[in-house]
Amino acid sequence: RAGSDVTITVGAKNETFALFSAEKPHDWCIPFSVDGNPPPALRWLFNGSALVQGKYIRTKIVEYEHNSTVVHGCLYLNGPTHVNNGNYTLLAHNPLGADARTVLGRFMDNPFTKPRLPSGPVDRTASPPSLQVSVAVALAVFACLFLSIMLIVLNKCGRHSKFGAAVLAQDDDIAMSLHFMNLGSSPQSSAESKLEGLKTNFIENPQYFCDSCVHHIKRRDIVLKWELGEGAFGKVFLAECYNLIPEQEKMLVAVKALKEATESARLDFQREAELLTVLQHEHIVRFYGVCTDGEPLVMVFEYMKHGDLNRFLRSHGPDAKILDNGNGQSFGQLTLSQMLQIATQIASGMVYLASLHFVHRDLATRNCLVGRSLVVKIGDFGMSRDIYSTDYYRVGGRTMLPIRWMPPESILYRKFTAESDIWSFGVVLWEIFTYGKQPWYQLSNTEAIECITQGRELERPRTCPSEVYDIMQGCWQREPQQRQNIKEIHSRLQALVKTPPVYLDVLG
């Protein structure tokens, strides 16, 4: 159309925010439409001040309407947290006019305080209260809808998977027939299960407590950036931490916030912190300390930029394109040499744990983390995770067990030893060479238990050289004493890294 004034709509036609995963996971979009000729210049204010845009907050025009001067766009926010709550004002102007619209963005409650309504100076350029209220209501409705959809999807996945169905139908039968872990009957949350797992872990590793050596970090020195994930203990955030090490004024860290602070949860938190303080090795994720002045209790770890190894493997395998998170840091499909490097690093961490007579009990790729330059570290010493809940088998309503990673003696008699960790290491090798497949993925829990206890082995993955499969089989000897020791395994892997074997990928 001919030269015209500017008009804006923010919050889209139905005034809701939308979560867009097409661009990047965790990207939120504040949709807007602008009409004006010549095309107006756009600018955003956040709580009345200029909004600084960059990698994590950016404006993008997503659609130009055909034969029209109207454009539709998004203000994308990547993984917004409570610090991003506030008024977003879009200013648009061209030589013929200007317009401004404001919406209230409310992404997350401050995890460091009790929930409260966002405060701050009143924005005089803001839209009429009715618009703000309707956008806030729309946002709340959207959040509920999103949660419901997620629940439906999760439920559906559970029902579709053989595994989920089997657990629902056969949980109690198994708990009775395998007499080992009937610990009681009260239902337990996954966090409680995790704590239960940790307690046992601690009982088996009692000498690793050091009450006085846990480093305490001040809450004011931790500035949360955004959420990285969620485990059974609570949310994990990327944060900036000040005054942590002398060489750097501030550095990126991963912060784990404990979601429930019951007396027993606090005790377990303290115990885990003491244990983590003692474990120090280049292939064990570095633990910096705790922050306990106020709620929630948090643990501070080194930040491993590629997240957990299972996800990393899946996004660097044959399905990489589908799962690529669009952060432009794709390594492509992992090579044999990279797989060997990953395995060797985990073996090195395990040699260290074994030297301390520490029994991990839950070694799996989901519990390892990947940092820059393909550095891999063992990163979780508890049991059970929400997002990987199908990897665990709930027995008798209380305990969650990673049965697919467990040897027969752990399944049958609940015996966890350095040798049972070696069995799990063999399964980790299998995970690496299958780009993160779930062991016995084709079987239900009960079928997997049957196979393992009857002595059936996981098959050689297509891309796995026989030298590596030999190592796996050395880990899966039925007699614990006959399993190879972790030092030998580590040396064999180191040798393979130096001279990688040639392998033929069997077609079919």
Ligand code: AMP
């Ligand atoms: P967890 O509570 O350990 O189960 O962690 C939940 C998720 O948070 C994991 O799957 C990772 O994606 C992420 N995460 C945990 N720790 C770190 C870390 N140190 N660096 C980066 N991401 C992490």
